Amino acid sequence: MENVKNHIVPYRTFLYVLALLIVLTLTSVTLTQISLGTFTVTIALLIAAIKSSFVLRIFMHLKFESLMLKLMVLAVILIICLVIFITLLDYLYR
Amino acid sequence: MSTQRTIEESSYLEHKGRFKGIFSWIFSTDHKRIALLYLFSILTFFAVGATLGLLMKFELIAPGKTIMDAQTYNAFFTLHGIVMIFAVVIPGLPAVFGNFLLPIMIGAKDVAFPRLNLMSWYLYVIGVSLVLVSQFAGQGPPDTGWTFYAPYSFRTAGNMLPAVLGAFVLGFSSILTGLNFLVTMHRMRAPGMTWLKMPLFPWTLYATGWVQLLATPVVGITLLMVVAERTLHIGFFDPTLGGDPILYQHLFWTYSHPAVYIMILPAMGAISEIITTFSHKTIFGYRFMVASVLAIAFVGYFVWGHHMFTSGMSGTALYTFSILTFLVAIPSAVKVFNWISTMHQGSIDLQTPFYWAMAFIFLFMVGGFSGLILGSLAANVHLHNTHFVVSHFHFIVFGGTGFAFFGAMHYWYPKITGRMYDTRWANIGLVLFFVGFVTLYGPMFLLGMNGMPRRYFDYDEVFHAGNIVSTMGSWVLYSGLAIIIINLFSSLKSGPKAPADPWGGKTLEWTIPSPPPVENFDETPVITKGPYDYN
Amino acid sequence: MTTETHRDDLASKTGMWLFLFTEMLLFGGLFVVYSVYRYRNAEAFHLAAEELSVFVGTINTIILLISSATIAMSITAIQKHNKKLTLLLLGITVLLGLAFLVNKYFEWGEHIREHIYPGSPILASRGQGDVLFYGLYFFMTGLHALHIIIGLVFICVIGRLIIRDKIVHDNFVLLENSGLYWHLVDLIWIFLFPLFYLIT
Numbered sequence: 028m029e030n031v032k033n034h035i036v037p038y039r040t041f042l043y044v045l046a047l048l049i050v051l052t053l054t055s056v057t058l059t060q061i062s063l064g065t066f067t068v069t070i071a072l073l074i075a076a077i078k079s080s081f082v083l084r085i086f087m088h089l090k091f092e093s094l095m096l097k098l099m100v101l102a103v104i105l106i107i108c109l110v111i112f113i114t115l116l117d118y119l120y121r
Numbered sequence: 122m123s124t125q126r127t128i129e130e131s132s133y134l135e136h137k138g139r140f141k142g143i144f145s146w147i148f149s150t151d152h153k154r155i156a157l158l159y160l161f162s163i164l165t166f167f168a169v170g171a172t173l174g175l176l177m178k179f180e181l182i183a184p185g186k187t188i189m190d191a192q193t194y195n196a197f198f199t200l201h202g203i204v205m206i207f208a209v210v211i212p213g214l215p216a217v218f219g220n221f222l223l224p225i226m227i228g229a230k231d232v233a234f235p236r237l238n239l240m241s242w243y244l245y246v247i248g249v250s251l252v253l254v255s256q257f258a259g260q261g262p263p264d265t266g267w268t269f270y271a272p273y274s275f276r277t278a279g280n281m282l283p284a285v286l287g288a289f290v291l292g293f294s295s296i297l298t299g300l301n302f303l304v305t306m307h308r309m310r311a312p313g314m315t316w317l318k319m320p321l322f323p324w325t326l327y328a329t330g331w332v333q334l335l336a337t338p339v340v341g342i343t344l345l346m347v348v349a350e351r352t353l354h355i356g357f358f359d360p361t362l363g364g365d366p367i368l369y370q371h372l373f374w375t376y377s378h379p380a381v382y383i384m385i386l387p388a389m390g391a392i393s394e395i396i397t398t399f400s401h402k403t404i405f406g407y408r409f410m411v412a413s414v415l416a417i418a419f420v421g422y423f424v425w426g427h428h429m430f431t432s433g434m435s436g437t438a439l440y441t442f443s444i445l446t447f448l449v450a451i452p453s454a455v456k457v458f459n460w461i462s463t464m465h466q467g468s469i470d471l472q473t474p475f476y477w478a479m480a481f482i483f484l485f486m487v488g489g490f491s492g493l494i495l496g497s498l499a500a501n502v503h504l505h506n507t508h509f510v511v512s513h514f515h516f517i518v519f520g521g522t523g524f525a526f527f528g529a530m531h532y533w534y535p536k537i538t539g540r541m542y543d544t545r546w547a548n549i550g551l552v553l554f555f556v557g558f559v560t561l562y563g564p565m566f567l568l569g570m571n572g573m574p575r576r577y578f579d580y581d582e583v584f585h586a587g588n589i590v591s592t593m594g595s596w597v598l599y600s601g602l603a604i605i606i607i608n609l610f611s612s613l614k615s616g617p618k619a620p621a622d623p624w625g626g627k628t629l630e631w632t633i634p635s636p637p638p639v640e641n642f643d644e645t646p647v648i649t650k651g652p653y654d655y656n
Numbered sequence: 657m658t659t660e661t662h663r664d665d666l667a668s669k670t671g672m673w674l675f676l677f678t679e680m681l682l683f684g685g686l687f688v689v690y691s692v693y694r695y696r697n698a699e700a701f702h703l704a705a706e707e708l709s710v711f712v713g714t715i716n717t718i719i720l721l722i723s724s725a726t727i728a729m730s731i732t733a734i735q736k737h738n739k740k741l742t743l744l745l746l747g748i749t750v751l752l753g754l755a756f757l758v759n760k761y762f763e764w765g766e767h768i769r770e771h772i773y774p775g776s777p778i779l780a781s782r783g784q785g786d787v788l789f790y791g792l793y794f795f796m797t798g799l800h801a802l803h804i805i806i807g808l809v810f811i812c813v814i815g816r817l818i819i820r821d822k823i824v825h826d827n828f829v830l831l832e833n834s835g836l837y838w839h840l841v842d843l844i845w846i847f848l849f850p851l852f853y854l855i856t
Contacts, residue, residue, distance in 0.1 A: 035735045036728070045725040052717050052849075056710060059854040071850035078846050086728045087839045088832075095307075096673060103677045106335060106422060107684040111691050113423055113441065114371050118692050120435035233667045300674045308667040338678045342685035346795070354775035355791040356784075357689055362791075363784025368692055372685055 034091055044085045051078050132539065132636040150235035151639060156221035157537075158242050163209055163217060164606075166249060170204040171602070173197050178561070178595040181588050184580055194578030195264035196279070200256065202267025203284060207291045208249050210522050211380060214387035215298055215333075216245070218529050219326045221537060223302060225630045225637065226320050228311025228646045233304040237297055244294035251287030255280045266576060268377070271358035271369035275350040282351065285344045292337045292344075295383070299333025302326050311629075313648035317411070320628045320652040321397075321404065324411050325390030328418035332379045332386070336422065340376030343369065367432050374425035382421040384518055385485075386414060388525030389456055392478050395532050396460050398626040399475035400467030403653040406459040413452030420449040430501040439498055446496035453489060457482060472624065473547045477528030480555050484520025488513060491566065506576075509569025515562045527554075530609065535619030539636040542612035546604060553601030560594025627653050665829040672833040676840050679803070683844050686796050690851060693788040700785020706856045708793075709763065713853035716759050717845060723752035724842040727811070727835045737825045739818065746815050749838065753808045760801055764794070793852055800844055807841050810834045 055074040059067050084090040089097060131137075133153045140148050146158060177197050180187045189197070220238065224231050232238050256262045259280035265273055269288075274281055306327050310319065347369075349355040356362030358369040397404045404410060426434060426442030434442075460482060469475070491513040494500050504510065535541055564587040569575075573584045580588070622631035633641060694701050730745035767790070771778035774791050814834045817823045823831050 036732055038729050038732055041725045041728045041732070045721060048721045049718055052714065052721065055850060055854060056714050059850070059856065060710075068850075068855055071854045072847075075846050075850050079843055082724060082839055082843055082846070086724050086842075087836055096670070099673070099677070103335065103680055107680065107687070109423060110339075110375060110684065111688050113426075113438075114368075114375075114688050115691060115695065116441055117367070117371065117426070117434045117438035118695055120437040121433075233664070234671060296678055300671060300678075303674055304667050304671045307670060308664055334674055334678055335681050338681035339685045342682050345799075346689070349774070349791075349795060355795060356774070356787045357693075357791060357795075362780065362787045363693075363697070364788065365692070365696075368689065372688065375685075375688075 036085070036088070036091075040085065044081050048078055048081060131638070132634065133639045134539070134636055136639045148239075150231075150239050152220050152224055152231050152235065152238060153537075153637065153639075155238050155242055156217050156219075159212060159216040159220060159245070162242075162245060162249070163212060166204050166208040170201050170209055171599070173201040173204070175595055175599055177201065178592045180578055181580070182592040183588075184582055184585060186578070189578065191578045192261075192264060195266075195576070196256075196262040198576055199263050199266050199284075200252075203252055203263075203288065204249075206267055206380070207288050208245075208252070210384045210518055211291075211295055212245060212298070213384065213522060213526055214391060214529065215302070215326060215329055215383070216241075217526075218322075218391060218533060219298070219302060219329075219387060222533065222630055223305060223323055223326055224309070225633065225641050226323050226628055227306065227309060227314060228629055228642065228648065229305065229309040230640050230642070232301050233308055234301050238301055241294045241297040241301070244290055244297070248287045248289075248291035248294060251283045251290060255282075255284035255287065258283065268373060269344070269347060270373075271347065271350065271364075271366045272360065274347055275359070282348060285347055289341055289344050292341050295333045296337045299330035299337075303330040303334065306330075311646050311648050317408070318648055318651055321393040321407070321410055321414075322387070322390035322628075325386040325393075325414050328414045329383050329386045332383050332418050332421070336376045336379035336383075339372060340380075343372040343376070346372075367429065367434065370429050370432055371425070374428045378425040378428065379418075379422050381514075381518065382418055384522045386417065388481070388522040389414070391525050391529040391532070392460065392481050393456075394626075394628065395474045395478045395528055396463050397653050398532075398624050399470045399472055399478075400464045401470065401625060401655055402463055402467035403651070403655050404459065405462035405465075406455075407651070407653070409455055410459055413455045416452040417449060420445060420452075424449055427496050427501075430498060431505045443496055443498050447493065450489060450493055450496075457486060470625070473542075473544055473551065474528050474532035474624075476548065476551055477524055477531060480551070481521060481524040481528060484516050484524060484558070488515075488517025488520055491516060504569060506574055507569035508565040508573045508575055511575050512562045512565035512569060515565075520558060520562075527551075527605065532624070533630070534609065534612075535623045536630055536635045536637070538613055538616075539619055539634075540612050540616035541619045541623065542608050542616055546608040550601050550604035550608060553597055554605060555601070557594050557596070557598025557601050561591050561598055562594070564588075564591045564594075627655060663827075668829045669832060669836075672836050676836060679840055679844075683796070683799070686792070686799070687847070690792050690796070693792065694851075694855075697785035697788055700783060701789050702856060704786050704789040705852060705854075708853050710853050710856075712759055712763055713849055716756050717849045719752050719756050719759075720842045720845050723749045723756075724839050726752070727838050731828065731832055731835060734818070734823065734828050734831060735825055742818055742831075743815060746811055746818070750808055750811055750815075753804055753811075753838075757801060757804060760797065764797075796848055797852070800841070800848060803841050803844070807834075807838045810837055 051074050055071050058074075059071050083100065089100060133151055136151075138145055138149070146154055149155065176188065177194065180189050180194055180197075220232070260278045261280060263269075263277070263279040263281050263284045265277060265279070265281070269281070269285060274285075306319070306323060310316075346355070346357050350358055354362070356364045358364045358366050360366060393404055393410060424442055424445045426438055427446045430439060430442070460478075491509070495504055495510060495513055531542070531547060568584050568587045568591075571584070573580050573587075619635045621634050623635075624631070629646060630637075632646070726745045727749045730742045730749070733742040733745055767773065772790055773779065774794055779787055779790055811834050814823065814831055817830065
């Protein structure tokens with residue numbers, strides 16, 4: 028049975044990822060202080076997406092989980108994005 | 122595998138556990154007992170909803186006030202909708218037949234999380250209790266319709282909060298059932314049962330589980346927003362504060378359309394089981410059946426705007442939703458074709474469950490075609506909010522899920538109870554039920570096309586004749602229902618004992634005794650063949 | 657019913673992930689509302705966002721990121737038989753969560769003192785864009801804070817189980833599950849932060 032997990036993530040890995048996440052956070056704060064017009068939001072959300080992928084893959088261990096679980100997570104994200112997109116088809120074109 | 126009961130074994134009905142009497146039921150984590158707890162609750166609320174419907178039809182037998190005034194009628198159709206949708210048809214097949222049959226059909230002892238399963242039922246009871254409270258406390262029952270449209274839902278004096286919170290809790294119950302079934306199928310299939318050796322009823326429960334899991338939270342948050350609107354004046358849907366009422370509709374239907382797939386997919390699964398068994402032939406196109414079930418669940422997530430064609434959405438949204446609505450009909454058509462092809466050159470055994478399945482196919486097709494008509498933008502302008510819509514959804518939800526529910530009752534009754542019912546009375550009941558159904562809902566298509574609005578307690582004299590026919594249909598339907606229920610109940614005590622496999626079915630539930638022992642199987646079965654191996 | 661309880665950690669973990677999906681969809685509905693109203697009131701949202709303190713928001717973001725790291729490390733600790741370190745890391749996680757809530761309390765307090773809250777006539781007089789921005793701000797960060805509280809309670813319960821040796825180096829799926837829940841709370845904030853604080 029898969030009750031005994033033999034994969035241990037070293038402390039160091041989590042600390043490196045944490046450092047990276049803090050750097051990305053400070054980067055997004057700095058970049059959004061500069062007036063980039065409509066791209067400000069895009070940049071901020073892009074960095075948020077990158078941070079999320081690290082949290083999902085390393086902190087939440089998704090990188091080491093089954094393909095099935097990875098596909099499920101992707102499918103859920105896809106569905107949320109599609110719902111937002113299709114709803115905006117109404118508001119963008121009124 | 123033994124189908125004879127040993128002296129030590131008792132069935133799940135007789136089993137003596139930690140608790141006595143009623144507590145052995147309401148504290149039980151046995152999926153079979155939980156299924157019956159749900160059955161009892163759901164049939165009770167079906168009776169409530171059906172009585173409301175009967176009284177509404179009686180009000181409509183003549184123009185003007187017959188037995189109730191407008192406000193009462195509004196409260197009636199609101200409660201009728203909330204009860205039928207949230208307390209009967211959405212839990213319906215998954216909570217009763219899914220709970221009872223799923224573990225058995227995949228060769229397992231129980232679901233993945235038995236205590237969570239019991240909690241789902243407790244949440245169901247709490248949810249419906251809250252809905253009932255809304256009828257009697259405060260400033261009068263809700264009158265918004267089950268759809269709770271903004272801005273009326275946060276301006277009406279009616280008792281919205283318990284009703285909305287009740288729906289929220291019922292949603293939670295649904296989510297937990299779906300979650301439980303998904304993990305059960307991922308982790309507890311018997312050795313040798315690959316995904317593509319799993320029977321079709323479990324497959325439909327799988328697709329349904331995803332819809333329950335991913336769609337229900339959206340209505341959950343929407344209802345919380347309505348609560349915030351009512352109590353805090355937060356402004357999300359209030360036009361005077363900058364909110365858009367159409368956004369409410371978007372969010373509400375983002376759940377409530379997939380909800381109808383929660384209703385119909387398990388129904389289709391049960392029909393697949395019944396048709397296969399009584400055709401004594403393996404299902405035609407098993408892989409296409411699986412693919413179409415998953416396709417319906419996925420595409421069905423993106424068609425919600427077809428409930429809102431006349432609301433004021435953009436042209437782009439109109440075309441997008443109309444096209445997607447047409448697309449989602451295709452996998453359903455595939456299924457109907459495959460059911461018929463299964464019957465073709467099969468060795469048909471005309472039994473009660475098979476009659477229910479044939480009625481299902483006819484009524485489902487009428488409902489489906491009328492749905493395509495409504496999905497056409499030009500026709501929708503004329504038909505929206507008329508009785509055409511009422512007829513459409515009753516054909517597909519009542520004629521579809523409802524008939525499949527009764528078909529499943531008559532199919533799995535021997536397995537669940539260990540008894541057989543009286544076939545003659547069952548068939549008489551079915552005929553009356555079917556004739557009453559078509560008489561009740563058929564005229565509504567014409568009434569709607571000629572302009573009779575829905576959710577009105579009054580109507581123009583020109584619609585009178587159609588309404589008389591329709592209301593009389595409700596009496597015939599009700600008498601058929603009474604015969605069916607009385608037959609099933611009286612056979613519990615006096616029906617002849619049923620063998621393990623009265624119908625010649627090939628799925629795993631027919632290999633164990635009727636009724637099953639507590640742990641379902643003496644030994645975990647090992648699967649070597651496909652699910653419908655009639656060769 | 658007395659089936660011998662067989663353990664299935666993967667079932668338990670899968671169940672937790674599925675539950676997380678429901679939370680994602682729950683907040684997803686609010687992101688739909690946010691997208692629509694931001695599109696329709698872009699200017700007002702810009703200006704209102706400037707009234708939020710980027711400094712406090714950034715501190716809160718970093719607090720949650722660190723707390724995610726500490727709870728992730730607690731799983732490594734328990735696998736390495738280090739019960740003390742496991743409990744220490746969980747303790748830090750809880751303290752950081754509480755610090756987040758304290759910050760939120762002061763942030764909200766300031767707005768409420770200036771009569772900016774859902775339903776307030778002062779807010780209504782500022783215009784529809786502001787009403788919607790602050791409505792979303794309070795609702796979304798409020799719902800998020802509620803999830804932080806739930807997460808902290810969950811972690812404390814797990815902490816107790818660890819103290820009583822019910823969760824150990826070869827039976828720790830409950831600790832993993834509490835971690836997953838906490839990470840989700842962090843993920844939601846990772847998106848809330850730019851959408852409310854950085855869109856100036």
